[in-house]
Amino acid sequence: MSKNKSSESVKVVVRCRPMNEKERAAKFERVVSVDVKLGQIIVRNPREASASELPKIFTFDSVYDWNSKQIDLYDETFRPLVDSVLFGFNGTIFAYGQTGTGKTYTMEGVRNDPERRGVIPNSFEHIFTHISRSQNQQYLVRASYLEIYQEEIRDLLSKDQVRRLELREKPDTGVYVKDLLSFVTKSVQEIERVMNVGNQNRSVGSTNMNEHSSRSHAIFVITVECSELGVDGENHIRVGKLNLVDLAGSERQTKTGAKGERLKEATKINLSLSALGNVISALVDGRSSHIPYRDSKLTRLLQDSLGGNARTVMVANIGPASYNVEETLTTLRYSNRAKNIKNKPRINEDPKDALLRGFQEEIARLKEQLQKRSGKKKRRGQRRRAGEGSDSDDVEEGETEDDDEDGDYWREQQEKLEGERKAIMDDHSLVAEERVRLLKEKEKKMEDLRREREAGEMLAAKVKAMESKLLVGGKNIVDHTNEQQRMLELKRQEIAEQKRREREMQQQVESRDEETLELKETYSSLQQEVDIKTKKLKKLFAKLQAVKAEIHDIQEAHINDRQDLEQTQNELTRDLKLKHLIIENFIPLEEKNKIVNRAYFDDEDEYWKMKPITRIEDDHQMMTRPLSAVGYRRPLSHHARMAMMMRPDMRYKAENIIMLDMDLPARTTKEYQEPVIAPKVAAALEDALRDEDEIQVDASGFHSSLGPSPSTSASGSLKKPKSGRPRTGKKSSTPTSPFSPASPGSPLYPQSRGLVPK
Ligand code: ADP
Ligand code: MG
Numbered sequence: 001m002s003k004n005k006s007s008e009s010v011k012v013v014v015r016c017r018p019m020n021e022k023e024r025a026a027k028f029e030r031v032v033s034v035d036v037k038l039g040q041i042i043v044r045n046p047r048e049a050s051a052s053e054l055p056k057i058f059t060f061d062s063v064y065d066w067n068s069k070q071i072d073l074y075d076e077t078f079r080p081l082v083d084s085v086l087f088g089f090n091g092t093i094f095a096y097g098q099t100g101t102g103k104t105y106t107m108e109g110v111r112n113d114p115e116r117r118g119v120i121p122n123s124f125e126h127i128f129t130h131i132s133r134s135q136n137q138q139y140l141v142r143a144s145y146l147e148i149y150q151e152e153i154r155d156l157l158s159k160d161q162v163r164r165l166e167l168r169e170k171p172d173t174g175v176y177v178k179d180l181l182s183f184v185t186k187s188v189q190e191i192e193r194v195m196n197v198g199n200q201n202r203s204v205g206s207t208n209m210n211e212h213s214s215r216s217h218a219i220f221v222i223t224v225e226c227s228e229l230g231v232d233g234e235n236h237i238r239v240g241k242l243n244l245v246d247l248a249g250s251e252r253q254t255k256t257g258a259k260g261e262r263l264k265e266a267t268k269i270n271l272s273l274s275a276l277g278n279v280i281s282a283l284v285d286g287r288s289s290h291i292p293y294r295d296s297k298l299t300r301l302l303q304d305s306l307g308g309n310a311r312t313v314m315v316a317n318i319g320p321a322s323y324n325v326e327e328t329l330t331t332l333r334y335s336n337r338a339k340n341i342k343n344k345p346r347i348n349e350d351p352k353d354a355l356l357r358g359f360q361e362e363i364a365r366l367k368e369q370l371q372k373r374s375g376k377k378k379r380r381g382q383r384r385r386a387g388e389g390s391d392s393d394d395v396e397e398g399e400t401e402d403d404d405e406d407g408d409y410w411r412e413q414q415e416k417l418e419g420e421r422k423a424i425m426d427d428h429s430l431v432a433e434e435r436v437r438l439l440k441e442k443e444k445k446m447e448d449l450r451r452e453r454e455a456g457e458m459l460a461a462k463v464k465a466m467e468s469k470l471l472v473g474g475k476n477i478v479d480h481t482n483e484q485q486r487m488l489e490l491k492r493q494e495i496a497e498q499k500r501r502e503r504e505m506q507q508q509v510e511s512r513d514e515e516t517l518e519l520k521e522t523y524s525s526l527q528q529e530v531d532i533k534t535k536k537l538k539k540l541f542a543k544l545q546a547v548k549a550e551i552h553d554i555q556e557a558h559i560n561d562r563q564d565l566e567q568t569q570n571e572l573t574r575d576l577k578l579k580h581l582i583i584e585n586f587i588p589l590e591e592k593n594k595i596v597n598r599a600y601f602d603d604e605d606e607y608w609k610m611k612p613i614t615r616i617e618d619d620h621q622m623m624t625r626p627l628s629a630v631g632y633r634r635p636l637s638h639h640a641r642m643a644m645m646m647r648p649d650m651r652y653k654a655e656n657i658i659m660l661d662m663d664l665p666a667r668t669t670k671e672y673q674e675p676v677i678a679p680k681v682a683a684a685l686e687d688a689l690r691d692e693d694e695i696q697v698d699a700s701g702f703h704s705s706l707g708p709s710p711s712t713s714a715s716g717s718l719k720k721p722k723s724g725r726p727r728t729g730k731k732s733s734t735p736t737s738p739f740s741p742a743s744p745g746s747p748l749y750p751q752s753r754g755l756v757p758k
Pocket of ligand 2: 246
């Protein structure tokens with residue numbers, strides 16, 4: 001295992017499954033051969049078997065043929081990875097390959113067969129065995145299980161299987177799935193149960209499980225937290241996270257003829273895998289500074305596993321038969337590139353999100369509470385066993401004894417109270433009222449005592465429950481069979497290690513051979529030189545041919561990819577054009593603009609969203625239209641609702657592209673406004689309503705209005721007349737004051753019903 005902070009490559013292993021019944025029956029040719037010793041996969045081209053085309057050779061960290069055993073794969077390839085997870089590293093295992101080549105077999109295997117169990121169950125066994133053998137360490141193991149299907153994340157352990165989860169990012173802990181459940185598990189059985197629940201949920205809602213699993217990515221996550229006393233006397237927590245990923249089938253999704261939903265699905269299914277491929281290319285390329293992790297949910301979630309803080313193993317699964325040869329070669333090329341990814345794994349020490357720390361703190365807090373309670377008890381009650389030292393306070397010490405003592409204490413207290421109660425009953429010297437009062441008091445005390453006891457018990461139970469979740473080992477360490485098993489495992493590991501070294505050496509020898517070829521340059525005769533050089537030439541020529549063929553193949557694959565993308569693009573463009581057509585012709589421009597103005601892209605959720613409706617013109621919040629069909633996009637008859645539930649009939653499918661609140665049309669009415677009384681009228685009314693004796697008929701004013709010059713009014717009732725200009729009947733700027741003086745020149749009688757000023 002390498003040291004902290006150093007970088008290491010993604011380990012890539014290839015496994016070829018055996019021919020299945022059908023393939024054997026149909027007498028398919030086997031085109032894949034596996035050189036386990038050299039770590040090579042050799043693929044022949046079935047079409048030109050006899051022709052000059054050379055077989056294609058790929059070299060990997062290790063390769064497994066059809067006879068490979070699950071346990072061998074585990075010991076050689078996965079055990080070291082899981083070991084480092086137990087030590088606080090992040091680890092990821094990907095299973096990549098065409099559908100039906102053994103991804104699920106490798107990851108899960110056959111559940112109830114110990115021989116054919118896959119990586120996931122084997123890792124359960126491994127993790128819990130490791131914990132049981134540990135000493136002076138506390139562990140917390142939890143598991144999550146999720147699925148990515150069509151770029152949507154589903155929590156396979158949740159009761160609500162309809163809900164889709166979102167990815168979030170925190171600067172200190174990185175990308176995570178918001179609200180993803182994780183279950184603390186205490187044993188192999190418990191974590192198996194978690195896995196089974198998830199597997200059941202995975203198949204729920206999919207009519208064809210095989211098809212569904214070939215189109216979705218399943219990720220089982222095990223988080224192992226370990227707390228250990230460091231040399232500094234402090235507890236340190238290491239957290240290792242193990243991602244076990246069963247990827248969707250890598251085969252090309254047929255998009256030909258797919259339209260609408262199906263096309264969208266096919267495009268989305270490929271998205272995560274092609275994003276994974278792009279991330280791998282970008283990482284390997286070394287020149288591109290931008291790694292497109294954000295292009296898909298899968299790559300975002302597993303960002304650390306590719307070029308980051310994790311150890312990663314990729315298992316590429318292939319089939320041996322001739323009809324699969326194209327996909328097999330694609331898989332091999334894909335995983336061949338992944339070999340060159342460099343990761344930088346490090347131990348995650350004391351991370352912020354460690355659950356264990358919280359657990360420990362909570363337990364300590366509860367224990368302290370418990371101790372305080374017992375302290376109170378002691379002070380109140382007399383201790384019977386006076387000889388015992390104060391160190392019996394130590395909670396670590398025998399719980400049963402403590403319990404016993406507890407019980408005694410409570411019994412004693414209860415008996416005492418009971419006795420006192422009896423004494424009161426028997427005490428005839430007491431007045432009846434007094435007795436009732438005392439009895440009540442005692443009863444209350446008994447009740448309090450009971451409650452206190454219950455609270456104490458509850459606290460103790462809580463501590464116990466929490467403590468039981470933290471796993472400690474060391475109990476079975478002396479177990480003889482256990483010891484033997486351990487020896488066996490060690491031996492197996494040694495063998496695996498040896499095999500690995502042997503293979504590495506072989507690979508080195510091979511490459512050296514080629515190099516030394518060029519160094520031999522002394523020849524005894526011309527003929528010998530010719531011979532050697534001819535040999536060299538032949539070898540190099542063969543190599544050149546192989547490289548040329550490879551280039552040709554890769555170009556072909558590229559062209560295929562490009563055609564595929566072009567086809568997708570064409571179909572999407574056609575789709576888009578249709579949408580445009582609909583928008584242009586059936587959606588009023590005004591409505592379209594409204595939507596365009598409201599739409600915004602939420603970077604976090606990667607969705608277009610609509611801002612709430614606001615009416616900008618008159619600065620009013622737009623009222624929302626009352627709902628006509630609660631919970632539905634549009635009014636639906638009962639029949640339609642039932643039909644929709646019974647069968648997903650297109651006829652009743654609400655086809656709205658986006659959920660839009662209906663907005664109210666612009667108003668055509670106006671608010672009622674009180675009439676504004678013309679000042680003249682107001683003044684006249686005022687005058688008319690005045691008391692008799694106040695009325696002064698001022699004829700001069702009337703006269704003067706007819707006269708050419710507005711002379712000053714003699715009227716004492718009219719206040720300060722305005723400047724020479726006569727007031728017109730225009731709307732007064734202060735209509736609220738009805739007492740504004742009438743202009744001296746205006747007649748004082750009301751004008752028709754002219755409430756609205758002229
Ligand atoms: P995938 O998950 O890649 O679609 P599966 O794991 O479901 O493929 O495998 C398809 C079938 O092949 C299964 O019936 C499985 O048992 C069988 N199979 C795959 N790999 C092996 C293997 N190495 N040895 C025996 N059977 C295998
Ligand atoms: Mg599968």
